[in-house]
Amino acid sequence: MALRVLSKTFLSQRLTGAQRGTIALRFYATKKYTASHEWIEIDNGVGTVGITDYAQNALGDVVYVEVPEVGTQVEFDETVGVVESVKSTSDIYSPLTGEITASNDKVVANTKLINKSAESDGWLFKVKFSSQQEVDALLNESDYKMLIESDH
Template sequence: MALRLLSTRVVRPFAPALRLAAVRGYATKYYTKEHEWLSVEGDIGTLGITDHAQQSLGDIVFAETPETGDKVEVHSGIGAIESVKAASDIYAPVSGEIVDVNSALADEPSLLNSSPEADGWFAKIKLANHDELKELLDESAYKALCEAEEH
């Protein structure tokens, strides 16, 4: 009886909010042929380089991020990274506005090596056109691309 009372008075009133929170927390991850990832949640896409990219580049020593508020077009250059081996431009996989940048990269660009798909994120973009996501790769297509490059 106590369990039924708990369910009726505590759990049921919050059930719609719990379902909504579960939906909000879901992000979809996309990849580019230039070895960048974009994790999209709502209208915000978090951009970074893939683990494959950081392995190819080697030790990253410098990261140039865009400015918050910058408007970007799909495929436009928005920053750069330099490693002991090479320099590489970062391209916007979607159009939109830069709403946040990872300022920690200025002091610790090695985050791109140690945590490329988490703490080493590059910038956050407010998407202007969700249809541009259709041009990006899903995880299986990206893995196939990496395997093809290795052979």
């Protein structure tokens, strides 16, 4: 809470109204989760998607990654890729309906990025989504934490 108050004070003192709105939206980029252990960070109508740290831990050493091609139209909960580890193979599902705007070729070439940095450098793809209702239906961080705690 203190961070929000501090940020609001800083923004109101230093920036114009239009600048405050733009920066505040970027500052409060939304991170959501799926029950199938994908994370998605929403920024300006585009979601960056990857598997959660919990999922990469459960998989173990990732040895192969398949990501969707740019321009592919995807549907909510559609299989769009694969992550294979020494333990198992897991499908990757699109958390939102939309168009793939980017795929992370670095993670395909260096699968260890998922194990090292699943929720940042190990992202898999970006999707320009078409339904805010789908975004709103995703899990927030506390709900996702309750989900993984109930798996134990």
